[in-house]
Amino acid sequence: MSAPYVRHFMRLSSSLHLYRQAAIRPTKIIYHAGRIPHLRPLTSTPFRPAKVRVPLHRNTFAQVRFTLADVPPLSFWTSNARPPLIPAGEVSPDEFLAACRRYASLAIEDAPGWRQRDLSTTASRGNLGNDGTIPFSTLHYASILLMRSPAAGGHLATHILHTGVTLNYAPSVLTMARLGLKAGKLDGLQFSPAKEALERLASARNRDPHYRPDALTLMGLLHARQGTSAGDERALRFFGGASEAAAREPGAAWQWRPSAVLEQSRTYIRRKQADRAREVLRVAARELDNADVCFEYAMLLPVDDPERMPMLERAAVSGVEGAAREMGRIEALRAKEEGLSSAERREREVLADEWLGIAGDKALL
Numbered sequence: 001m002s003a004p005y006v007r008h009f010m011r012l013s014s015s016l017h018l019y020r021q022a023a024i025r026p027t028k029i030i031y032h033a034g035r036i037p038h039l040r041p042l043t044s045t046p047f048r049p050a051k052v053r054v055p056l057h058r059n060t061f062a063q064v065r066f067t068l069a070d071v072p073p074l075s076f077w078t079s080n081a082r083p084p085l086i087p088a089g090e091v092s093p094d095e096f097l098a099a100c101r102r103y104a105s106l107a108i109e110d111a112p113g114w115r116q117r118d119l120s121t122t123a124s125r126g127n128l129g130n131d132g133t134i135p136f137s138t139l140h141y142a143s144i145l146l147m148r149s150p151a152a153g154g155h156l157a158t159h160i161l162h163t164g165v166t167l168n169y170a171p172s173v174l175t176m177a178r179l180g181l182k183a184g185k186l187d188g189l190q191f192s193p194a195k196e197a198l199e200r201l202a203s204a205r206n207r208d209p210h211y212r213p214d215a216l217t218l219m220g221l222l223h224a225r226q227g228t229s230a231g232d233e234r235a236l237r238f239f240g241g242a243s244e245a246a247a248r249e250p251g252a253a254w255q256w257r258p259s260a261v262l263e264q265s266r267t268y269i270r271r272k273q274a275d276r277a278r279e280v281l282r283v284a285a286r287e288l289d290n291a292d293v294c295f296e297y298a299m300l301l302p303v304d305d306p307e308r309m310p311m312l313e314r315a316a317v318s319g320v321e322g323a324a325r326e327m328g329r330i331e332a333l334r335a336k337e338e339g340l341s342s343a344e345r346r347e348r349e350v351l352a353d354e355w356l357g358i359a360g361d362k363a364l365l
Contacts, residue, residue, distance in 0.1 A: 060190035061162035061176075064107050065155040071100045072152045080145045091138050095127055096145070099138045100156065102128060107159060121169045140164055140171050147179075165197050170211040173197040177218050186222055202238070209245060213254040216242035224263050232267045239264040258290040265296060274300060285311060291318035298323070321359045328355035 077093035080086075106114045123135040139160050146157035161179075164172020176194040180186035186195055200206065202215035220238030223231045239260050246254045254260075261284040268277035281297035284290070295315035299322075301308040309330075315323035335348035 056188060056190040058189055058192050061158045062166075064110070064159065066104060066153065066159070067108070068101065068104050070153050070156055071097070071104050072146070073097075076149075076152055077145070080148070081141075085144070085148075086141060091141055095138060096142050098128060099134050100142050100153075102132070102134055103139055103160065104156065107163075115163055115167060119163070119167065121164075121167055136164060136167065136169055137171075140169065140175075143172070144175070162193070165194050168197060168200070170201055170208070170215075173201055174211060174214055174218065181218060181221055181225075184225075202241075209249045210252050212249070213242040213246040213252050214256050216245060217254070217256045217260040220260060221263055224267055229271075232270060235267055236264065239267075258284070258288055258293055261288070261290075261293055262296060265300075291315040291320045291323070294318075295320045295323040299326070316355060316358065319358070324355045324359035325361060328352045328359060328361065331355060 074093055074097050077096040081091060081093050081096050082088075103119075106118050118133055119136050119139070120133045121136045123133060124137070128134055143157040143160040143164075146153040146160075150157070158176075158179075161172045161176045165176050173194060176191070177186060177198040180188070180191035180194055185191055198215055198218055201211055202219050206212055206215075216238045220235040220242065223238060224235035225231070242254065242257075242260050246252050246257070261280055265277035265280050268274070268280065278297070278300045281293060281300065284293045285297040291314065294311045298308050298311035298315065301311070312323050312327055312330075316327045329352075331348050331352035335345050335352060340348070
């Protein structure tokens with residue numbers, strides 16, 4: 001090989017070597033990437049994986065989301081299981097604790113047919129039966145106490161209430177439906193068993209009319225919230241049915257009559273039937289010891305009606321803010337009347353301040 005060819009070959013070999021080095025250099029960088037110093041993140045907020053929301057379904061409240069450790073200790077029942085919520089001598093704290101522990105164990109085990117076998121909707125409140133059955137009335141009371149302190153056992157409470165719904169235990173049906181209504185979710189899937197049980201309880205075919213007035217009241221409240229003319233029409237029929245059911249059955253429970261009366265009157269007002277609203281409230285104000293009913297009745301009366309001020313004052317002293325605010329407004333106007341002495345004017349101003357203080361408006365003066 002001549003010298004020129006040798007020199008050309010050497011130059012070519014050198015360039016090929018450099019190309020191959022360049023070609024494998026990225027590989028070397030990747031190979032040593034693990035040795036790159038750790039870079040600090042741009043934010044100090046720790047990474048948290050997004051929570052996946054589980055779709056709600058008919059058996060949402062049937063899921064066991066508690067353990068035996070979630071049953072409150074005896075001290076909880078001793079502090080809460082007392083009048084006026086629990087009648088004296090009805091159920092003892094020890095009985096509440098035993099019933100809830102037994103129920104939690106059964107629910108966690110979830111043996112086939114345990115609800116029908118181990119729970120009794122007819123047994124009297126108190127101790128467990130000789131066969132180990134739990135009086136469901138005791139569990140229902142327990143769920144109410146737990147709902148008042150959700151941190152103490154909210155999941156256990158809703159599980160008990162859902163069980164009551166599946167057993168058609170009327171107090172649990174009404175309570176669960178009321179919870180759904182207040183949350184605006186009674187039409188949701190998770191409350192569908194309660195709504196279906198409520199409809200059965202409100203039906204004229206229901207053989208036990210004791211709880212029918214309250215069931216009809218809840219149905220009326222549900223339809224009144226639809227905000228439609230058709231919904232208002234159905235609501236008025238349900239409220240009327242509740243009144244008739246209570247009249248036919250003297251011993252029937254109508255715990256939520258004030259709610260029925262208030263919503264019935266508001267529905268009449270929406271339909272431009274103020275006279276009918278006033279009459280409904282007039283009867284209820286005289287028969288019920290309910291401050292909200294008195295207030296709404298007073299606000300529908302003419303300012304010179306002799307019943308107006310007593311009704312307003314009755315509601316205001318019971319803590320109805322709207323009534324106290326109206327009393328404060330009236331006294332403030334009276335303080336500006338001509339011909340008053342300084343003492344009389346000052347007295348009315350003080351009264352106005354006191355009423356507005358009850359209403360929470362005193363700081364606005």
